[in-house]
Amino acid sequence: MKRLAVLFVSLVFLFCLPANAQDEDIQSGGKGILNAIAFRPLTQEMPIAVRPLDNSDSNLLLQREFEKALRTNGYTVSDDAGLILTFEYRGEIGAWSTIGRRTILELEARGGREGGENAKAFINLYDSSRGGVLNKGRSGTSIITQSQYRLDASIDSKSNGKRLWQAWTIADLESHDGLSLTLAMVPVMVKSLGRTVKKQSFTMP
Structure with a gap:
């Protein structure tokens, strides 16, 4: 469990660091x-x-x-x-497409008390679709084809x-x-x- 605690603290520290690039929403009037x-x-x-x-x-x-x-x-x-x-x-x-939510930390535990010696933690650093520690990814609903009126x-x-x-x-x-x-x-x-x-x-x- 100490190993899990160290990983969790490291994750929080990394997550709190300022990012070099920010995703910006570009809004414009309808055409x-x-x-x-x-x-x-x-x-x-x-x-x-x-x-x-x-x-x-x-x-x-x-x-x-x-x-x-x-x-x-x-x-x-x-x-x-x-x-x-x-x-x-x-x-x-x-038409719309839905991508899974952002995943930062994945835990895996098998048997034993408090997860035993088989307890593992995985830090997702980067995922272009779902996002990770270093990026937001594209999770959520994205528009493939915009609805139109005629x-x-x-x-x-x-x-x-x-x-x-x-x-x-x-x-x-x-x-x-x-x-x-x-x-x-x-x-x-x-x-x-x-x-x-x-x-x-x-x-x-």
């Missing part, structure tokens, strides 16, 4: 991608009606956000307008059914929940009305 296609001219003088595909609470919130963004950008919103903006959103769940919208003519414009945005689900992430993408999308945009990146608020 998104916008794509849009203009098939026909679309001007601010053309009133637009916003219609969700269903009357769920989340879609009604998105409808109001679209109407607000349209008015902010100079468009007229009217229920009986000749142009209809429809939208839908969906999420894609990402918002699609299109504007069609009520009289002839022809499409004037369509767009879609995709953003990673980081500090937002799915609905708030989608709501934040609406103003970005509305700013591109009437234009063709290819893989334009934007930063989430």
Whole structure:
């Protein structure tokens, strides 16, 4: 047992030494991608009606956000307008990987009183995955594929059914929940009305 005590004291001493390098968490704002296609001219003088595909609470919130963004950008919103903006959103769940917890000291004892003469202690100095005395390792849950949300919208003519414009945005689900992430993408999308945009990146608020 004296041998175990010496090993334990040595472990505590090593563990308390200041490390030369620290693992830092790098945080950045969420990023998104916008794509849009203009098939026909679309001007601010053309009133637009916003219609969700269903009357769920989340879609009604998105409808109001679209109407607000349209008015902010100079468009007229009217229920009986000749142009209809429809939208839908969906999420894609990402993938995660879990690595075991950090292990510093491993004990092994077989038979005898207080572990007997077969008692052994192992100090894990370094493990790139699980960590040890000299490093933290990568224990915990790591993200392999980030969860994403996608918002699609299109504007069609009520009289002839022809499409004037369509767009879609995709953003990673980081500090937002799915609905708030989608709501934040609406103003970005509305700013591109009437234009063709290819893989334009934007930063989430």
